Amino acid sequence: MFNMEFSIADKKKKDVFVSIFSLLKSSSSQINMVLTENNLHIQGMDKSHICLFDLNLMSGWFETYNVTKTHMLCFDTSIFYSMISIKSDEQSLYLSLETDNSDSMSIKLINEEAPDSKKKEFNKYFTIPLIDYEYEEMGIPDTEYDAEFSLKSKEVSDMLSQLGNFGDDVNVECSEDCVDFKTSKNSVDMRVNVKVDDMISYAVVEDEKVNLTYSLIYINKLCITNKLTSEIEFSMSNEYPMKINYNLGKDSSLVFYIAPKVSD
Secondary structure (H helix, E strand, O other): OEEEEEEEOOHHHHHHHHHHHHHHHHHOOEEEEEEOOOEEEEEEEOOOOOEEEEEEEEHHHOOEEEEOOOEEEEEEHHHHHHHHOOOOOOEEEEEEEEOOEEEEEEEEEEEOOOOOOOOOOOOEEEEEEOOOOOOOOOOOOOOOOOEEEEEEHHHHHHHHHHHOOOOOEEEEEEOOOEEEEEEEEOOEEEEEEEEHHHOOEEEEOOOOOEEEEEEHHHHHHHHOOOOOOOEEEEEEOOOOOEEEEEEEEOOEEEEEEEOOOOOO
16 A cells, blocks of 8 residues: 555656756755645755755646645655666656555656567666655745746757856846846856847846846756756846746746855
8 A cells, every 4th residue: 555656657757857856966965855635846955055946746747646645755866866767768657655664665667558669678666765854945935036038948058058168157137138148267258148039038127237147057057957848937136046947837847046146
């Protein structure tokens, strides 16, 4: 018997789920997964407290989702990622907590019926120990940002990777008709100018100057990927951390909040 169980069968969602934990393991070595009747929620911060991540997957996002009471499951992020990342395209991913063993979580990679498949993986079964990990979730208020824009994720990933070749920080300046990304190191400057017509969406408060600098290393390592969604939503304000949002569908999302660097 299971206290809880959920599964993912859709190939794209399995890839997204694995990619999520590829990012999270770079942010935190341990995570606290909270399961309720309605959703799976994970929140945490990196060791330097520069980046806050907030994952929310609604029950409808999964193939099956059977949770009747709230569970808090804490485990090693890297070990968990190593387990789920070896799934094949034909295998469904099952996670469960057995009634008679609340000290570990079970993970199964099970082949579904695929008569046309020439390659068939063996079924795989794992258990991962649950650990004691205290994390007090932060309430995230609704915020009105000074500038909001959306870009194709592949373009963002490529651009920030290129900027990373010429500096460790990125300055982001939003004006009425464009967004400039700038970096510099060893007297070498690089600027990428993104015009309104090149964005999926763009909104900026009139006469408001948004000019902030962030750690390019953190953004590239902890946040940016083109494997989750086709576009990335950015929200910026002089008063709040930058918000990087991945809309995962079914009212689900992965959001990162990055604190700006303080000018000397």
